[in-house]
Amino acid sequence: MSEQSILYDSADAVARITLNRPDKLNAFTADMHGELRAALAKVTAAGSGIRCVLLTGAGRGFCAGQDLSQRRGDASLADLGQTLDTLYNPLIRALRALDMPVICAVNGIAAGAGANLALAADIVLAARSASFLQAFAKIGLMPDSGGTYFLPRLIGDARARALAMLAERISAEQAASWGLIWKVVDDDKLMDDATALAKHLATQPTKALAAIKHAFNASQDNTLDQQLDLERDRQRALGQSNDYREGVAAFFEKRPPNFTGS
Ligand code: T3D
Numbered sequence: 111m112s113e114q115s116i117l118y119d120s121a122d123a124v125a126r127i128t129l130n131r132p133d134k135l136n137a138f139t140a141d142m143h144g145e146l147r148a149a150l151a152k153v154t155a156a157g158s159g160i161r162c163v164l165l166t167g168a169g170r171g172f173c174a175g176q177d178l179s180q181r182r183g184d185a186s187l188a189d190l191g192q193t194l195d196t197l198y199n200p201l202i203r204a205l206r207a208l209d210m211p212v213i214c215a216v217n218g219i220a221a222g223a224g225a226n227l228a229l230a231a232d233i234v235l236a237a238r239s240a241s242f243l244q245a246f247a248k249i250g251l252m253p254d255s256g257g258t259y260f261l262p263r264l265i266g267d268a269r270a271r272a273l274a275m276l277a278e279r280i281s282a283e284q285a286a287s288w289g290l291i292w293k294v295v296d297d298d299k300l301m302d303d304a305t306a307l308a309k310h311l312a313t314q315p316t317k318a319l320a321a322i323k324h325a326f327n328a329s330q331d332n333t334l335d336q337q338l339d340l341e342r343d344r345q346r347a348l349g350q351s352n353d354y355r356e357g358v359a360a361f362f363e364k365r366p367p368n369f370t371g372s
Contacts, residue, residue, distance in 0.1 A: 113130070114130060114145065115129070115130050115131050115139065115141060115142040115145055116128070116129065116130060116142060116145035116146050116148075116149050117130045117168070118149045118152060120152075120158075120160060122309050122312060123159055123160055123161040123162065123309075123312035123313075123371075124160070124161070124162045124163070124164055124305070124308040124309055124312050125149070125152065125153045125158075125160045125162070125163050125164070126163075126164045126166070126305075126308075127146070127149045127150075127163060127164070127165050127166075128165075128166055128167065128168050129142070129146075129165075129166070129167040129168065129172070129173050130167075130168045131168075131177075132167075132168045132169025132170070132171070133169075134174065134177060134179075135167075135169070135170070135171030135172075135173065135174035135218070135219060135221075135224075136167045136168065136169070136171055136172065136173040136174065136224070137173065137174040137175060137176065137177035137178070137224075138173065138175065138176050138177055138197075138198075138223060138224075139177045139180060140180070140197065142177075143197040143198075143201065146201065147200075147201070147204075150204050150205075150208075153208065153210075154208070160210065160312075161210050161311070161312040161313075161314075161316045161371050162210055162211050162212075162213065162308045162309075162311045162312040163205075163208065163210065163211070163212045163213065163308075164213045164214075164215060164304055164305065164308040165205075165212060165213070165214045165215070165227075165228075165231060166214070166215040166216075166217055166301070166304065167216075167217050167218065169217075169218070170217075170218045170219075171217075171218040171219045171220075171221075171224075172216045172217050172218050172219060172220040172224055172228060172240065173220055173221070173223070173224025173225075173227060173228075174219065174221045174222065174224055174245075175221050175222020175223040175224045175225070175245060176193070176222060176223055178249070190251070194254055194255075198223055198254060198255045199255075201227070201255075202226070202227070202230045202255050202256045205227075205230045205231065206230055206327055208320075208323075209316070209317075209320040209323075210311075210316055210319065210320055210323075211232045211233065211308075211311045211319050211323065212230075212231040212232050212233075213231060213232070213233050213234075213235070213304055213307055213308045213311070214227075214228045214231035214233070214234045214235070215235050215236075215237075215300050215301060215304035216228050216234060216235065216236035216237065216240045216242075216282070216291070217237050217240060217297075217300055217301075218237065218239065218240050218241075219240065219241050219242075219243065219279075220236075220240065220241070220242050220243070221242075221243040221245040222243070222244070222245040222246055222255075223254060223255040225242045225243060225244060225245075225257070226253065226254070226255035226256050226257040226260060227255060228242075228291075229256065229257070229260040229261070229264065229290070230255070230256055230260065232323055233292050233307070234290075234291035234292050235291070235292060235293055235294075235295055235300065235303060235304050235307070236282035236285060236286070236291050236293075236294050236295075236300075237282060237294070237295065237296070237297040237300040238282055238283065238294050238295070238296055238297055239282070239297050240281075240282040240294075241279045241280060241281050241282060241285075242279070242280050242282070242285050242290065242291075243277065243278075243279040243280075244257060244261070244273050244274045244277055245277055246274070246277065247274065247275055247276070247277040248277045252274070253274050257274065258270075258274070259330075261273060261274065261290075263330055264288075264289055264290050265288045265289055265290050269288060282294045313369060314369055315348075315351070315353035315354070315357065315367075315369045315371070316353075316369070316371035317347075317348060317351050317353060317371065317372070318348055318351075318353065318354075321344040321345075321347070321348055324344070325337070325340055325341060325344060328340055351372065352370060352372040353367075353369045353370065353371065353372065356368060356369060356370070357369070
């Protein structure tokens with residue numbers, strides 16, 4: 111492999127993962143999926159010490175989805191169901207299952223599976239110049255990588271259907287005002303703000319943040335009764351954590367807590 115299509119670096123318990131095919135707006139190839147899987151394996155490796163993931167893209171785009179140059183010619187030769195089964199679906203599942211927050215810093219256009227990859231994160235910040243595009247219908251496909259799950263839950267059925275059917279690009283500002291993402295920041299502040307946020311989260315009670323993440327993931331489908339039971343079970347486990355003991359001690363000692371993620 112000539113150049114790495116995924117960059118990985120870590121500091122202060124934050125793993126930064128950068129999609130790195132800037133000339134192609136970081137469109138996904140099969141190799142790139144493999145490198146991203148390897149990066150996520152580093153995050154979860156025993157003793158990695160990582161407590162937050164920051165996902166972003168190199169260059170002027172975040173991610174343009176599947177690399178279509180790998181789909182030219184006789185389209186019937188490619189089994190897209192298999193690609194989803196083996197590459198995109200495991201990626202979305204892995205991000206949602208990580209026991210720590212995933213921050214996505216959308217630095218430019220997020221299109222196709224690239225848009226839905228961003229939506230799989232826990233907190234999405236976007237540069238003011240960034241945009242989101244459910245590009246699929248333009249090439250005769252439907253949203254995948256969780257798009258039909260995330261979109262209606264985040265912005266409602268009416269907007270979700272229109273975005274998917276019209277394949278209209280929306281600005282970061284529009285995405286934030288609809289509740290598709292958390293917030294928009296000035297382009298030159300994106301990485302500083304996203305890094306500061308990730309570093310902050312990496313100092314917080316990681317087990318509690320993981321419980322929050324998984325509870326919100328589950329609440330998309332659960333009844334209130336199921337959610338109350340889940341909260342009971344998760345809270346019971348958190349009550350045994352060092353960070354809970356530390357949080358209560360710090361409260362009474364009137365000092366900032368020193369959470370270790372244990
Ligand atoms: O296939 C399966 O396995 C099923 C899974 C599917 C998942 C999917 O994601 S399907 C959707 C695939 N993505 C798209 O349809 C988006 C295609 N790209 C675009 O529509 C536009 O590029 C953008 C709206 C994203 C950005 O437009 P613009 O004008 O800012 O940039 P550009 O000039 O179109 O692109 C810059 C370069 O990136 C250009 O290369 P070149 O001509 O300079 O050599 C362009 O071809 C390349 N590029 C952009 N997107 C892709 C791509 N190359 C390959 N695949 C892409 N998806």
